[in-house]
Amino acid sequence: MDLCLKLGLLLVIYTAVNASDISVYIPQIAQKITTNVTDRSFVLVQPNCIFTQYPTTNVWVVVALNKSFSTISDSALSTPIPYSSYRNGLYNYYHTLLVSAGKYPCLPSDSTSNKVIQIGSETCKGNQFCNGVLSNNQTYRAKFILLNSSGIFDTTKWSNEIILQQGKSFQGNTGLPSGRSGGMIVLTSILSVLMAFLLLSVIAALIFGGRDLCWKRTMLNQKHSDRNMDFMPRSTYRSRYDNMYLVS
Template sequence: MCSCWVVLAFCCLGQLCADQSLRPQLAAPQLATNNPTLTTVALEKPFCVFDSSLSPNKSYVIYLYAMKQLASAISSVVTTTTNRPLNSTFQQTSGGQFGPYKAAAFSVPNCASPPRLADVRDVNKVSDILKQYLFRVGDDGTCLYDPNFLGICNPPLAPETTYRFKYVLVDSTEGIMKDQTLWSDPIKTKRVKLPLKIDTWPGRRSGGMIVIASILSVLMFLLLAGLLASVSSAVVGSEDSSAETKHMSQTIQQSEQRPQLNSE
């Protein structure tokens, strides 16, 4: 099954190569289940998207920007007038409400040398292979509250909120933007489900739950039947013991009365 995931990832890479203006995309369900979540969004990394903008002997880095859908078109710019990428943070933009913030920085994915398929057979390497293809926005739950944190903070996103994302290619030496993708289509995080709205109707139960409930019902019936049998046995036994005691008492009384009659 793991090999199918990586094969699918290669197919996604082929689509990326075919369209240089591709927007950031949600990770395929086979690669990231339950996506988006309440506070995270898993995106495919921009494999082969910026190859035409890369120059030999140059060092590059990719910035990932995020903003809420409510942000205006004017505030969606991610560079300064000198073409330098913005360093706006989550806190400065109120979590992307007033404009894009930098959520991550990572190396340019190597389109020419993807992970080896043979490594998929190693369970210990599957997670690392998938991390090379995917990035999860909102995956750091501690950076906002750590006074010593100096890196790029990628805090949890807001539930039931629509976001958009953009990849930017930056020349590490000159510190200027070389290329960028379009903003992604709107992506909405999941909503919090209130306890009163959680469906507990038996018809929604899985087959396993029904089997377990049936087994517990049978065991409860057997337990009650055994308890009733024990009580009935105890009652019958006490009645038999009482009758036997009464019979013995009458026999003793009769035997005591006979000597008295003989003496008279």
Template sequence: HISYVPQLSNATLAGTVTQSTFTLEQPRGQFSHLNISDFDAIWLVVAHSDATQNFTAPQRVKDSPVPADFPQEGYYLTLTAKRALYPGGQLGNQLRVLRVGNNTHCSPRTRGCNHPLPGPGPYQVKFLVMSDRGPVADTEWSSETHLQQGCPRAPEHGHCGHHYHPVSPAGHPPHRPPGPAHLHLVRGQGRDHPGPWERYNTCGSMPISGPGESVGVRRYNTHHMFSPPAVGGS
């Protein structure tokens, strides 16, 4: 057992909790236990709070529920990673976070899909380490997270939802210099990027990220909204 409690991101950024997502601190340096291999998969278990008391870890990942089963089963697994993506040590001026519920492009019937959360919750999460032989280790459950019921403030463009901006090879929206008032997503090994588009959170301006990505902490003011090209994902 790992005596670590998953935490909501403590960064002072808009969008830590939205109507369908919430943002966690990455569990850096928590998986150095001798029983854990570099090849073991580290999953995030997302559960309804009332399902945590009777939760039993699946013996095989392929036997775990998919997001479409969430209402009936009470939990699912998502955001798989290896411990190399969660090293210890200082990050300097970079912030590494996990955005739960950020993938609108994968099917909720796909195992591991990080699908938008279906309601206000409350939800709790824990990290579960799985090998080919079954569960290896797990963390404590997080405290309860309640999602937003509506926009915390009037959106700049009059509606809620995920906002998309095209990004140039330099990593910032065209016709907008990077400057000190910029939120920039450093691309990593995550699988949830919608191609050359940066996706921003509901009613705010923080770009999303997965286990292999980091976010530079600055401020970004939105401008024109665009519709992204259709992208498949799993």
């Protein structure tokens, strides 16, 4: 009886400790990855060995704008929000990278730091809950949540503020190619028109120049023929013209 009581007590303690691991866990940027933060994405360390007591429960990554994460309640996170709704400005957060908790198993300590999650790595074609690119004029936070059929089951803490590298701003629907200003586009258009005009001029010069060359060659051949007639013996000249009269 004492043994069963001890085993039960150990089980309760183990479950309580693991549960507390989830609630106190803070998502971390992967420090061993060189490009752990770019102007479009960031890389988190996988939360391995954190959800081991719930291997079949769904785990989402929630990405939120830093300016509004503190106003997002756990009950609000119970309904998954697609990236498209966030991108269109309907929400300040979204859910992505849905997996079962068993996908984050316990690993040897020497390999745990090599398992990472990149946030913002997809182009999002046809997938509402995609892992879409981020905008570098915003700062972000992330957390992991467990959802079951009843709603949110457990959640980690929010990460620290994540500041993306400042580079080219997100182009969105501006219609301009990435990395080119309006002045560059106008200059490129003008140069293209000038190149087309120059090409047409060269083609026209070749056409008319070729005609002029043919005309000069014809005139030169005609002069050469007249000269041959002038130096032809008179008897030959007469006989040729006599044959012309006979034929006619």
